[in-house]
Amino acid sequence: MKRITTSTILIATLAVSACTNPGRFGGEDGTYVGSAAPVNTGIVPGSANDPASTAYFQQAIGDRVLFEVDQSNLTATGRTTLDGQATWLLTNSDYQAVIEGHADEQGTREYNLALGERRANAAREYLVSKGVPASRLRVVSYGKERPIEVCSNEACYANNRRAVTVLAGGLTS
Amino acid sequence: MSVRFTLKCLAAAVAIFGFQAGAAMAQQGPLRIEITEGVIEPLPFAVPSFQPESAEAGQMANDLARVVSDDLTGTGLFREIPASAFISTVSDFNAPVQYADWKAINAQALVTGAVNVQGNNLTVKFRLYDVFSGAELGSGLQFSGTTDGWRRMAHKVADAVYSRITGEGGYFDSRVVYVSETGPKDARKKRLAVMDYDGANVQYLTDSGSIVLAPRFSPTGDRVLYTSYETGFPRIYVLDVGSVQRRVLESADGTMSFAPRFSPSGQTVVFSISQGGNTDIYSMDIASGQSVRLTNTPAIETAPSYSPDGGRVVFESDRSGTQQLYIMPATGGEATRISFGEGRYGTPVWSPRGDLIAFTKQNKGRFHIGVMRTDGSEERLLTASFLDEGPTWAPNGRVLMFARETQGASGSSTLYSVDVSGRNLRPVRTPEGGSDPSWSPLQK
Numbered sequence: 001m002k003r004i005t006t007s008t009i010l011i012a013t014l015a016v017s018a019c020t021n022p023g024r025f026g027g028e029d030g031t032y033v034g035s036a037a038p039v040n041t042g043i044v045p046g047s048a049n050d051p052a053s054t055a056y057f058q059q060a061i062g063d064r065v066l067f068e069v070d071q072s073n074l075t076a077t078g079r080t081t082l083d084g085q086a087t088w089l090l091t092n093s094d095y096q097a098v099i100e101g102h103a104d105e106q107g108t109r110e111y112n113l114a115l116g117e118r119r120a121n122a123a124r125e126y127l128v129s130k131g132v133p134a135s136r137l138r139v140v141s142y143g144k145e146r147p148i149e150v151c152s153n154e155a156c157y158a159n160n161r162r163a164v165t166v167l168a169g170g171l172t173s
Numbered sequence: 174m175s176v177r178f179t180l181k182c183l184a185a186a187v188a189i190f191g192f193q194a195g196a197a198m199a200q201q202g203p204l205r206i207e208i209t210e211g212v213i214e215p216l217p218f219a220v221p222s223f224q225p226e227s228a229e230a231g232q233m234a235n236d237l238a239r240v241v242s243d244d245l246t247g248t249g250l251f252r253e254i255p256a257s258a259f260i261s262t263v264s265d266f267n268a269p270v271q272y273a274d275w276k277a278i279n280a281q282a283l284v285t286g287a288v289n290v291q292g293n294n295l296t297v298k299f300r301l302y303d304v305f306s307g308a309e310l311g312s313g314l315q316f317s318g319t320t321d322g323w324r325r326m327a328h329k330v331a332d333a334v335y336s337r338i339t340g341e342g343g344y345f346d347s348r349v350v351y352v353s354e355t356g357p358k359d360a361r362k363k364r365l366a367v368m369d370y371d372g373a374n375v376q377y378l379t380d381s382g383s384i385v386l387a388p389r390f391s392p393t394g395d396r397v398l399y400t401s402y403e404t405g406f407p408r409i410y411v412l413d414v415g416s417v418q419r420r421v422l423e424s425a426d427g428t429m430s431f432a433p434r435f436s437p438s439g440q441t442v443v444f445s446i447s448q449g450g451n452t453d454i455y456s457m458d459i460a461s462g463q464s465v466r467l468t469n470t471p472a473i474e475t476a477p478s479y480s481p482d483g484g485r486v487v488f489e490s491d492r493s494g495t496q497q498l499y500i501m502p503a504t505g506g507e508a509t510r511i512s513f514g515e516g517r518y519g520t521p522v523w524s525p526r527g528d529l530i531a532f533t534k535q536n537k538g539r540f541h542i543g544v545m546r547t548d549g550s551e552e553r554l555l556t557a558s559f560l561d562e563g564p565t566w567a568p569n570g571r572v573l574m575f576a577r578e579t580q581g582a583s584g585s586s587t588l589y590s591v592d593v594s595g596r597n598l599r600p601v602r603t604p605e606g607g608s609d610p611s612w613s614p615l616q617k
Contacts, residue, residue: 072450098405105358105578108519108533108562109386109609110432110445111489111496113407114452114473117429121450140406141429141447145384150358152559152580 052092054167061088064164065123069106069157072118074126082123085165086130099123100164101141104157109143116141116163123163204282204303204310206250206339215252216338217279218245221263222256223286223297233320234288237297237327241284244331244345247371248572249597254280266298275304282310284334293319297326301334311337324373325616332615342569345370348613349565349574350388350397350414353377354586354606363608365399367414370567370612372588372602378417387432387563387609388412391439394613398433398442409433409444411459423462432475436503437483443467443503445475454488456503467505478522479503480547487511487521487530487547498532500547511549520563523547525614526570529593533562533575542575544593555595563608568615574601576608 048055057063063085065078074082089095101120103112120139128134149156206216220242223234245251261274266287275283286299300313314333316326325346332343353366353375362381365388368374378397379385386407388399397412404421407429412419422442424430433444436456443456452473457464468474472492479486480503487500493510496517501508512518516536523530527547534541534554540561545552560578567573571593578586588607591598601607 105560106538107535108476108489108496110475111473111491111519113386113429113431114445114447114475117447117452118450118473125450138406138427142384142402145361145363145386147359150582150584152584 051088054095057085057088057092057165057167061085063166064162066158067119067161067163069104069161070115072115072122074122078123079126082126083130086127086132089127089132089136090130096136096138096168097165098168099127099137099139100146100166101139102146102160102162102164103144104160105144105147105152106157107144112143113141114143116143119161119163123165127165204306204338215250216281217252217254218282218284218334219254219259219275219278219280220245220284220286221259223288223299224263224266226266226287226289226296227291229290230288233290233295233323234286237288237323237330238284238286240324240327241286241299241331241334243371244328245334247599248335249592249599250335250339251282254278266300270302270304272302272304272307275302280304282334282338284330286330290320293321295320295323295326297323297330299330299333301337324369328369341571342615344567344569344572344612344615346616347568348390348394348616349588349601349610350378350390350613351576351588351603351610352385352388352608353603354608355381357582358584365397365412366603366607367397368603375604378412378414387611389434389611390613391435392437392614393439394616396435396439397611398435398444400431400433407431409442411442422457422459423464432477434478436479437481443477443479443486445477454486465505467501467503468508476520480523481525481527487523489519489521496535498530498545498549511545511547512552513549514552522564522566524566524570525568529570531564531566531573533564542573542591544573553595555591555593556589556598561589563610565610565612567612574610574612576610578608 043050046053048059050056061084062081065081099120101116103115124137124139147160149159220238223238225231225234242253246253258278261271263285281304283302283304289296296317298315301310303310316329328345331345336343347370348367349370350367352363354361354363356362363385364381365378365385367376383401383403386400388397395414399410400407401410408424409422409430410419429447431445433442441456441458445452446455451471452475454467454474454477455464470492472490474490477486477488484503485500486503489496490499496519497510498512498518498521499508499510516534518532518534520533521530529544531544534543539557541554542556542561542564543554558577559580562576564573564575572590574590576586577589578584586606586608588601588610
C-alpha cells in the first residue's frame with residue numbers, strides 16, 4: 001500500500017485549513033493505512049495535518065452530514081461536505097467507506113432504521129454522482145441506536161440526525 | 174445452560190381430581206368479573222398459605238400462595254385480603270370451608286391449596302370457592318412437575334382462578350423475550366433476555382457484543398426471531414430458545430434485514446429489507462429461504478404483523494407522507510389504510526383475539542400506546558409519555574406490554590404493562606433496563 005503524496009504546496013494549504021477547523025470530531029481513532037511520511041513538510045503522518053490521513057478526512061473535510069427532522073434530503077452544507085469527501089476518496093483510492101445513517105430518538109425503532117438507511121443512501125448516491133465508485137461505498141443504518149449526544153432536545157437531536165462516512169482499510173490492489 | 178423449563182412434563186400431568194357433592198358448580202352467580210365493563214372496585218379474595226402435605230413442602234407452600242396472590246393482584250382486577258384479617262385458618266385442604274368466616278371479612282373468592290414435595294417432585298392442588306354463593310367454583314385441579322418449576326405451577330393455579338372468574342383465558346404462565354439494556358444512551362449495551370411474564374427467572378440468550386433488536390417469539394414459544402449487528406450490518410437470526418443455537422436467515426449482500434415476525438404457522442417470517450434508500454416488506458419461508466416481495470413503493474414500509482389467521486398483514490408505511498397503518502393480504506397486493514387520526518402511527522401488532530390492533534402513536538411531541546379495531550375505528554390511547562413504544566399482546570389479548578424510555582442524558586428504558594382498558598399501568602421488574610418485549614403464547 002504505497003501512496004504518493006501530493007505537492008507540498010497543496011499539503012500546506014490543506015494543513016492550514018485543517019488548523020482553522022476546530023476539529024469537532026477529533027479524538028476519534030482513524031484507521032490510518034497511509035504510506036511513509038514525507039520529509040521536510042512538518043506533517044505528522046496520520047495526524048489531522050496529513051491530508052492522506054483518516055484524521056484529516058474526519059476533521060478537515062468533515063466525515064458527516066446532518067439532516068432536518070424526518071428528512072433525508074441533503075442540505076447545502078451537507079453537499080459541500082460531501083464534495084470534499086468525494087475529492088478525498090478519489091485522491092485516496094485505496095480506501096473504502098461505510099456510510100452510517102442515524103436518526104434522533106423521536107421515532108419508532110423500525111422506522112428510524114429505515115430513515116437512517118435513507119440518509120446514508122442519500123450521501124452515498126451523492127458521492128457516486130461525483131465519481132466515487134459505488135463498489136467502494138456501503139451503507140448501514142443504526143436508526144436511533146447510536147446517538148452521539150444524549151440530551152433530549154433539538155441541540156442534541158440535530159447532531160444525531162447524521163450520515164457518517166467511516167473509512168475502512170485500504171484496498172490491497 | 175439450558176433455558177428450557179424442566180417442567181415439560183407438566184401439561185401431561187395436569188389432572189382433574191374428583192370431588193364430592195357440589196363440585197360441579199356452574200360458572201355463574203356473583204363471582205364474576207366482566208373485564209370489558211369498567212371495573213372500579215377490585216374483587217377481594219383470600220389465599221391462605223397452601224397446606225404442606227410433606228415435611229419438605231413448608232416453604233414452597235408459602236411461596237406458591239404468594240405468587241398466586243401476586244398474579245391476581247397484579248391484574249388490578251383483584252384485591253388481596255391480608256392474612257392478618259383472617260378469622261378462619263385452613264388447616265386441612267379437604268375439610269369443609271367455613272364460608273361465614275370468609276364472608277365476614279368480605280372475601281368474595283377463596284383459593285386453597287395443598288403442596289407435596291418428594292425430592293425434586295412437586296405436586297400442587299388447589300380449589301376455588303365462591304364465598305357468597307357458598308360453593309366451589311369449578312373443579313379442583315392438580316399439577317405435577319419438578320420443584321424448580323414451582324413458579325409455573327403457581328402461575329397455572331392463578332391462570333385457572335383468573336379464567337374461572339373473568340371467563341377469559343389466562344396469561345400468567347407465559348414468558349416474555351426482550352432486550353435487556355445497560356449503560357447510557359450513547360453507549361448502550363443490549364442483549365436478548367427471556368423471563369417469566371412477571372420478570373422472574375431472567376435468562377440471557379446473547380451477549381452484549383453487538384446490537385440486538387426486537388426479538389419475537391414463535392407461535393409455540395420455542396424459537397425467537399431477532400435482528401443483530403454481529404456482522405456489522407443488521408441481519409435476521411432465528412434462535413432456538415432451548416438450545417440457544419441460532420442461524421442467520423438468507424439475505425443479499427449490501428442490504429439490511431430487520432423487523433421480523435413469525436406467521437401463525439411458524440413457518441414463514443415477514444420482515445423488512447432496506448436497499449438503495451428504500452424499505453419494503455417481504456415474506457420468507459424459513460426452511461427454504463424463498464422470499465416474496467409484498468410491498469413495492471418508494472416509501473418506508475416496515476413493522477409488519479400477521480393477523481391470527483395468517484391471511485393478512487398490518488404494517489406501517491409513510492407512503493402518504495407520514496407513518497400510517499395499513500392492512501394488506503399476506504401475499505401482498507393492495508393495502509388499505511386504517512389510521513386516520515392526528516399524528517403518526519407505527520409498530521402495529523395484531524391482537525391474538527383478532528379484534529384489535531395495538532400501535533405506537535406519536536403526536537405533538539408525545540408517544541402513546543393505543544389500540545384500534547382492525548378497520549381503524551374506536552381508536553383509544555392507553556398511555557402517554559416522553560417515549561412509549563413497541564406494544565406486545567398478552568396471550569389472552571387483554572394486557573399489553575411495552576417499553577418506556579425516559580428523557581435526557583440519564584434516560585433509560587423500562588418495561589411496562591397496561592390493560593387494554595388503559596387501567597393498571599405498572600412497571601415490570603427486570604434486573605436491567607428493558608425494551609422491545611414480545612409475549613409468548615400461554616405455555617402448555
